[in-house]
Amino acid sequence: MQMVRVARNWWSHSKTVALIWSICFILYFSLLHMANKISSSQNIIPSATTASSASDADPSTANRVQRSVLYDRMARDLDEHGPKFLKHGETSQSLSLSDIFTLKDGHVTPVLKAASPPVRANVLYLNPEYSIPISKAVQNVFGPYFDKAIWFQNSSLYHFSMFHASHHITPVPATADEIETEATSVRAVAEGLCPLKIVLDRVVLTSTGVLLGCWQVTSGADPITIRAKLRIALPRAPEKQLYDAAILHTSFARLLGHPKDSPTEPSRQLQFFHELVDRINSKIRGTEAMVSELWYVEEYDVLALALDGRMKARKFHLGCKRT
Structure with missing residues (x-):
């Protein structure tokens, strides 16, 4: 138990x-x-x-990234579409090269056609202090190979297209009084913008033969902000503008024919163009500049700013005034 x-x-x-x-x-x-x-x-x-x-995040950082992505895409354009300018293709503004240039006996002459109504463009202006050294470098690199089959942008008219109150694709007629009202509105925008300190990010050659300088903003008003303010100031402007809102670019030259002593095989031809672009980048990439003027331009000829045509420019300094 x-x-x-x-x-x-x-x-x-x-x-x-x-x-x-x-x-x-x-x-x-x-x-x-x-x-x-x-x-x-x-x-x-x-x-x-x-x-x-x-x-x-800081909007300026996002804008720089947006521009870099855009410039990467532009740099690939030549590889993806080939040198269409050798076949007399179109420009970036839906004009054929024969619409704006004639090439006879190796000499290039712009074709100036009256714009009706006149194009009304708002552009940032690059002072010759910065544009002339760039222009000389471009001519030194490309001039020997293209002789007369190239159009060099007038260095006294280097500009960055911002916003159109009227363009040739969507014309917006305006009376003299309406034009004065637009100019006054643009002046007010300019007074509230701070000058831009910019740096040349890279030079690219497009499939249409345009040699472009692609820039970044290091301080001052951003192109996206400028275009947004101009959109408000110019309510009658075409809804569809010609360029991406973030882009800050200027044309240095336009290639219009075959280079001298260049290869004819397509892949080697592309390599030749890339080498020229690399050469100009090695000379001017990283160039810094200050932009302190916004122009309201009436272009009486199509692409007057690019082709040295007839125009009237109202020039406004960026005043950096607080509103």
């Missing part, structure tokens, strides 16, 4: 111990599960904060 009583006591004690251990294990794993859930929740919170921070 004594043995039976001992066995029963041992069994009762064992069940108690087992129950206690079971409760401990359950509590342990419950707490561990809760800790994991809390940890997971905490890991999610920083991600949301990071996403919010990215969306609230």
Whole structure:
């Protein structure tokens, strides 16, 4: 009987111990599960904060990135579409090269056609202090190979197209009074803009033969902001503008024919053009400049700014005034 009583006591004690251990294990794993859930929740919170921070990033940084992506795409254009300018293709403004240039006996002459109504363009102006050295470098690199089959942009008219109150694709007629009102509105925009400090990000050659300088803004008004302000100031302007809102570019030259002593095999021909672009980039990439004028230009000839045509320019200094 004594043995039976001992066995029963041992069994009762064992069940108690087992129950206690079971409760401990359950509590342990419950707490561990809760800790994991809390940890997971905490890991999610920083991600949301990071996403919010990215969306609230400095707009100027986002604009620079947007321009870089755009310039990358422009730089690929020649490889993707080939040198269409050798076959007398179109310009970036849907005009054929024969519409704006004649090439006779190796000499290039612009074709000046009256714009009816006149194009009304708003452009930032690049001072000759900066444009002349660039123009000389471009002529030194490209001139020997293209002789007369090239059009060099007039260095006294280097500009960055911003916004059109009227363009040749969507003309918006205006009376003399309406033009004066537009000019006054543009002056007000200019007074509120700060001068731009810019740097030449790269030079690209497009499939249509345009040698472009693609710029970044390091301080001052951003092109996206400028275009947005001009959109408000010029409510009658065409909804569809000619260029991307972020772009800041100027034309240096336009190639119109085959280079001298160049390969005729397509892949080697492309390589030849890339080498010329690399050469000009090695000379002028990184050039810094200040832009302090916004022009309201009436172009009486189509592409007057690009072709030295007839025009009337109203020049406004960027005043950096707070409104």
